[in-house]
Amino acid sequence: MQKKKGPLLVDARGNQVNFNPMRDVNLVRLFVFPTIILLIVINIFPLLWSLVLSFTDYSARLQTEWGVNPEWEGTKNYVALFTNPDIWLKFITTGKYVLMSVGGEMILGFGLALLLQTKFAGRGIIYVLLVLPMTMSPVIVGLMWKLFMDPNWGMFNFMLGLGRIDWAQDPARNLYAIVIVDIWMWTPFVMLLSMAGLSAVPQYLYEAAEVDRASWWFKFSRITLPMTYPLLLIALIFRVMDAFKIFDLPMGLVGRGSGAPPLLSMEVYSQTFMTWRTSYGSALGYIMLIVIIAITSVLIKYLNKAKH
């Protein structure tokens, strides 16, 4: 028998087969493998490596020398973290921030979606304008609002008639400034998901409820809310995850000065890249990760329940 040209492979039964890159299964591999390799190199390995580092005294500023930098320290970083009285303030501040910004976004976003259900002239333009903030880079948004909220010549105070309030630099206020800007930026996201949820509620249910003599509130609480609840929950999960680790927006708006609000991600940044306690920063990062996973898994549990 004449030998066929091309590379030969062996299938499960030991028969020789020609490798054909255009076969479905090979095509799938061709597309998937590079992605997986990329993921491992830039995501999974750093994730695991930072976990290892969090148990050492590694500093990225110093020369890497095994046994010296990094040197194995066990749980020392974690103990230090939990015994540091400041850390609780950071957790509380971050929690406060998440609660305020995500709460505001959920209420405003769902409210706007309800309003946008009615058809009116110019609805399309309003829709696009409302979605625009979401399309911008958070750092740019932060810098833009820094100018907008400037106490001397910013438009924000002027438009609200508030006088010379220093939103971005006053430590008593800058957390609220970040909350306001975050709400401005991410309300459209909640609005979009809410609109998707609302449009999935069939019109005939409202008609049935109308015939059943239900009031507006009864229809809202017994049909609209329960039927959009799963999508609202998805919006909530995304927003909580994102808000908990917010970094770029406060970085642009407030900066990293001493007056900056004590947010966890800012602490990770300053520990890791300002004081170069890389291992300590990694440990804090891991604690944040665990907290986020814990919160979202509770929410996802509710989501799964809602789906049934």
Add this chain to the structure above:
Amino acid sequence: MVKKFGDFTAVKELDLTIHDGEFLVLLGPSGCGKTTTLRCISGLEIPTSGSIILDGVDVTDRRASQRDIAFVFQLYALYPHLTAYKNIAFPLKAQHVPKEEMDKEVDRVVKMLRIEHILDRKPKHLSGGDMQRVALGRALVRHPKVFLLDEPIGTLDAAFREEMRTELKALHVDINATSVYVTHDQEEAMSMGDRIAVMNAGVLQQIGEPHEVYANPVNLFVARFIGSPGMNLLACKPETGENGQLGLRMRGNNELLELPGTLQQLLKEKVERDHSLVLGVRPEDTTVHTAEQEHSLAAEVYVTEKMGSYHIVDLSYGEEIVRARTSAYVDMEIGQNVRMSFDMGRVRFFDSESGQSIMN
């Protein structure tokens, strides 16, 4: 009332009175305006002009929730996130009826519909028939002024549809509530309605008791639409034969069909000479003969549809097809030459131009 959607007129100058306790069926093909009419009665649509009087009160400008009506939707419109029990109790809950009374009312309805075993299930775990029963339960749990039903059994399979048809009719007899029932299925309409209102293209064609509409359709549309198969319609022209008697020159095979005296008299009175007519005759009033027969027409067997308890024999008569209902024990061969005759006491005549019956 009139109902327009933009330039499209869905219902044209409808004038309809529904009696107390009556089961009225709105019947017509898709897009004839029957559902729109029902939605106008319910208040889910507002008529463009005209008025809707419910129990002597003009309710035209009232919302559906202010009209005290119950509506059973075509696709049931059950609340998917609520159990069967909660679906049925919804109208009472919306009215803040005390829990005890609510349970009592739901219990009454549930027993009537025999659905005790599915109360804690959500709609997606219910069969079509059970969903229908829950939807009915939601309507029955209140005591509304009128029940509006929009093709409520249209999506069920054939056998089950018949069962539900009987159930619905029995239910109506039990509670004796005024009901308006929309369907495109003329069999359903015939079997259920106290009266039938036939609609086409937004216009009410005929309203009357089922038998009246069946036996004496007012125009060609109703003649074709009611009955399965519909009425045979044959083009013809009155003509005086060689014997001096008035007969019908049939367009199909150009034969002269003799007429009994009463019909001759009728045509003389109502029809101008040489005016084209359409003769309408029901398949069960059409007889097929294999031998020569008086007052009959020559035809050829085109196809036989065997329905089990009877046969429908399609006869080709010139370019027309005539359907005859025969006993299930008659065998005809395709292409066989036969004679057909009509029960002349039951034939109907229509003006071929206007399509209107000339019998009234």
